[in-house]
Every structure is written in structure tokens, then in C-alpha cells.
Amino acid sequence: MNHHPLTAPAAGRAPLEVASGLCAGLLIISNIASTRMVEVGPFSFDGGTLIFPLTYVLGDLLTEVYGYARSRAVIWTAFLCLGAAFLCLHLVSLFPSPAGWEGGDAWNSILVLTPRLALGSLLAFLTGSLANAWILSRLKARSPGSPPLARFVASSLGGEAADTLIFTSVAFLGVLEGDLWAELCLSNFVYKTGLEIALLPLSLFLARRLKRAEGRDQVDDVASLSPFPWPLGRGGPFRRGRELR
Numbered sequence: 001m002n003h004h005p006l007t008a009p010a011a012g013r014a015p016l017e018v019a020s021g022l023c024a025g026l027l028i029i030s031n032i033a034s035t036r037m038v039e040v041g042p043f044s045f046d047g048g049t050l051i052f053p054l055t056y057v058l059g060d061l062l063t064e065v066y067g068y069a070r071s072r073a074v075i076w077t078a079f080l081c082l083g084a085a086f087l088c089l090h091l092v093s094l095f096p097s098p099a100g101w102e103g104g105d106a107w108n109s110i111l112v113l114t115p116r117l118a119l120g121s122l123l124a125f126l127t128g129s130l131a132n133a134w135i136l137s138r139l140k141a142r143s144p145g146s147p148p149l150a151r152f153v154a155s156s157l158g159g160e161a162a163d164t165l166i167f168t169s170v171a172f173l174g175v176l177e178g179d180l181w182a183e184l185c186l187s188n189f190v191y192k193t194g195l196e197i198a199l200l201p202l203s204l205f206l207a208r209r210l211k212r213a214e215g216r217d218q219v220d221d222v223a224s225l226s227p228f229p230w231p232l233g234r235g236g237p238f239r240r241g242r243e244l245r
Contacts, residue, residue, distance in 0.1 A: 128163025
């Protein structure tokens with residue numbers, strides 16, 4: 001039985017709703033945590049990097065089980081939530097603090113990101129996550145029914161490379177010296193991809209369980225994998241997908 005990629009069975013709605021909430025929550029938390037620098041062994045990076053790769057783990061599961069269109073919808077939802085969070089924090093910072101409360105400057109210095117950091121975070125997440133989903137979807141379409149291990153690794157490497165390069169370039173290029181920028185870029189990429197690879201056994205286990213629970217194993221049969229969640233041109237960007245049973 002075939003389902004259009006944008007039309008999931010009713011049973012699939014609850015896990016998708018949970019995944020959307022988790023992805024948006026993890027993204028916002030990781031960006032707040034990024035205001036503090038941490039050291040983990042030989043790596044030095046912002047605190048948000050500790051949990052940010054979990055958004056890619058969720059993205060892999062959603063694309064593997066439900067297909068690119070569902071994963072794309074979650075990515076855009078999380079992106080808009082993060083943008084709303086940045087905007088809210090900025091608006092709050094514009095109001096004066098009441099007399100007797102001395103924490104205004106400290107609050108602003110920690111929670112209100114500079115425009116470059118905010119823009120870098122937004123562009124990096126959107127581009128990297130969509131690249132991650134695109135790569136996984138294409139690889140699965142070429143080898144339907146194959147184990148997801150190789151495509152999980154390949155999509156993580158491609159998505160995290162785009163994410164790291166865009167964020168560090170927009171936020172820090174020209175601010176940090178060349179060697180420091182390259183070190184930051186490399187340490188972020190190595191840690192994030194390393195954590196995702198370390199979590200592969202869990203990702204594969206969850207993918208199997210979710211496929212059985214949902215009765216879905218979507219393979220995207222696409223004319224194009226548009227990054228946008230709205231149709232472009234006659235017929236939109238998608239033809240019908242198919243499910244492996």
C-alpha cells in the first residue's frame with residue numbers, strides 16, 4: 001500500500017509530534033548552552049555542541065522511517081522556533097530593568113546573541129539538517145531495503161560539515177585568527193560526527209523499533225528534493241513515494 005510522503009497514517013502522528021517538540025527543544029537549549037565554552041578532553045567548543053548532534057540523530061530517524069518531506073517539516077518547525085526564541089530574547093533585552101534589579105547587563109551578555117552568532121546558528125542548522133536529510137533520502141532511494149548504517153554515517157558527515165562550516169564562517173571568520181578559526185571548525189566537526197557515530201547502535205535500534213511500531217519504511221521517489229516545505233511549480237516538488245514492508 002502506497003502513501004504520499006506528505007500523508008502519514010494516523011498512527012504516525014504522535015511520534016512525529018514528539019520528534020518535532022524534541023528537535024525544537026534541543027535546538028533552543030543547545031543555542032542557550034552555546035554561550036559558555038567548555039573543554040572535553042582535547043576539544044574546546046561551546047557548550048551547545050555537547051547536545052546539538054542529537055538533533056541530527058532525530059533527523060536521521062525521521063528521514064529513514066517517514067521520508068524526506070516529514071523530516072523537512074520538522075526541520076523548518078525547529079528553525080522557526082529558534083528564530084522566535086532569538087527574537088523574543090532580543091525584544092526583552094530592549095526593555096529597561098526595574099530599579100533594584102542589577103542583573104540586566106549580565107542577562108544581556110549571556111542570553112542575547114550577537115547578530116552574527118544568531119544568523120550563523122539559524123543558517124547552519126537549516127542548511128546542515130536539510131543536507132543531512134537529502135543525502136540520507138537519496139542514498140536510500142538508490143538502495144532500498146539496504147541496512148541504514150552507511151547512509152546514517154554519510155549523511156551525518158555531509159550535514160555536519162555544512163553546519164560547522166557555515167556557523168564558524170558566519171559567526172567567527174574575520175573575528176578569530178585563521179589558525180584559531182580552523183581549529184574551532186575542526187574540533188566542532190570531529191566531536192559532533194564522532195558523537196553521532198558513537199550513538200549509531202542506538203540510532204539503528206531506534207530505527208528498527210520505530211519502523212515496526214509505525215509499519216513504515218519510506219523510500220522517496222522524487223522529481224526533486226526541494227528544501228522548501230511548499231510546492232514549487234506545477235505538481236510540486238514530489239512525486240509519490242513508496243513504503244517498504
